[in-house]
Amino acid sequence: NAGVxxxxxxxxxxxxxxxxxxxxxxxxxxxxxxxxxxPGMGLRLIHYSVGEGTTAKxxxxxxxxxxxLKKQNFLLGLESAAPSQTSVYFCASSLPVASQPQHFGDGTxxxxx
Amino acid sequence: GNSVTQMEGPVTLSEEAFLTINCTxxxxxxxxxxxxxQYPGEGLQLLLKATxxxxxxxxxxxxxxYRKETTSFHLEKGSVQVSDSAVYFCALRINSGGSNYxxxxxxxxxxxxxx
Numbered sequence: 445n446a447g448v449x450x451x452x453x454x455x456x457x458x459x460x461x462x463x464x465x466x467x468x469x470x471x472x473x474x475x476x477x478x479x480x481x482x483p484g485m486g487l488r489l490i491h492y493s494v495g496e497g498t499t500a501k502x503x504x505x506x507x508x509x510x511x512x513l514k515k516q517n518f519l520l521g522l523e524s525a526a527p528s529q530t531s532v533y534f535c536a537s538s539l540p541v542a543s544q545p546q547h548f549g550d551g552t553x554x555x556x557x
Numbered sequence: 558g559n560s561v562t563q564m565e566g567p568v569t570l571s572e573e574a575f576l577t578i579n580c581t582x583x584x585x586x587x588x589x590x591x592x593x594x595q596y597p598g599e600g601l602q603l604l605l606k607a608t609x610x611x612x613x614x615x616x617x618x619x620x621x622x623y624r625k626e627t628t629s630f631h632l633e634k635g636s637v638q639v640s641d642s643a644v645y646f647c648a649l650r651i652n653s654g655g656s657n658y659x660x661x662x663x664x665x666x667x668x669x670x671x672x
Contacts, residue, residue, distance in 0.1 A: 448600075475658050485645070486664040487601075494658055534600055538660075542652035543589045543608040546660050548600040 446470050450535050450549035457525045457556050464551050465520040467535030475538045476518040477502075477546065478510060480531040487534065493518055494540065525556045559584045561596070563663035570637055570670050578632040578666045580621075582598035588649040590614075590623055590630040595644045595665070604632075604645070616633045637670045 448469045449503060457463055467476065467513030478490040491510040499510045508531060509521045518537075532553050536546040563580040570576060571601030582588065589608040593601040603659060611627035619634045647663040 477658075477660075484664075487662050489659070492658055535600075536660075538658075540658070542650045543595075543606075545591055545603045545606060545650075547594075548602070550600045 448535055448537055448547050448549035450533075452552060453550065455555070457522075457554065459522045459525060459527060460554060461525050462521070463525065464522075465533055465535075465554075467472050467520070467549060469516055469518075469535075469537040469547070471537060471547065471553075472515070472517045473537035473547070474540045475517070475546075477514065477536040477538075477545070478518065479534045479536065480504065480521045481534060481551075482531050490520065490533075529532045530554060531555045538550050558622065559588070559649060559651060559659075559661045561649055561661055562631075563645075563648050564666055565664055566668040570601070572639055572670055572672050573636045574633040574670075575635045576632070576641075576668070578645055578647075578668070580630045580632065580663060582649050582661075584628075584649060584651055586651045588651040590622055591598075591648045591660070592619070592630070592632050593646040593648060595629060595646065598645070601646065603626050623666070625669070635670075637654040639670045639672055642668055642670045 458538045477492045477543045493512040494498045496515040535549045538546040591606045592604040594604045605616040607614040607623035613622045621632045644663045644665045
């Protein structure tokens with residue numbers, strides 16, 4: 445019972461490099477989300493998707509792009525990494541029902557030097 | 558808009574002490590309420606939830622009651638253990654037209670339990 449799986453778990457990048465974080469869920473959830481977690485800031489929503497082929501901006505979308513080509517996958521891209529994007533990134537998924545929780549992955553710890 | 562306010566801590570307790578973490582909310586509609594727990598180095602896990610007024614969610618000895626009159630969802634445990642040391646997040650999700658995707662979090666409360 446995998447739930448939400450994020451890859452990679454750790455990554456170090458240099459400023460200006462690009463990379464893609466992958467999120468996969470096996471619960472057939474319509475909604476998927478990307479958050480970042482920084483000390484003292486709680487969780488902030490970067491982008492989200494309410495279905496295959498759709499994406500939308502969250503609270504802090506600048507510097508990130510996303511794609512949802514398949515229902516089970518949600519990709520987060522950093523085109524030109526900046527030190528301010530050093531963070532822990534969490535993916536989540538949920539059913540489209542307010543009474544249901546979001547299910548989270550274990551996170552990707554990303555450092556930008 | 559919607560918001561969640563929880564005591565920020567940190568909270569430090571001795572083993573077997575009673576725990577309360579306060580959580581209050583404001584919402585434009587009728588929310589479902591959640592408590593999540595994050596152990597060191599891990600993602601968030603659902604601890605418990607309540608979806609209507611006066612519901613009590615419970616799990617692993619933790620409890621929280623949905624109080625609509627006081628817009629609160631305080632987390633309690635009668636006797637904490639060292640293994641309960643973690644960050645606890647209160648959150649709400651609301652069915653409001655096109656906004657039911659969103660989970661609004663509090664800032665989290667760090668709990669440390671000493672032996």
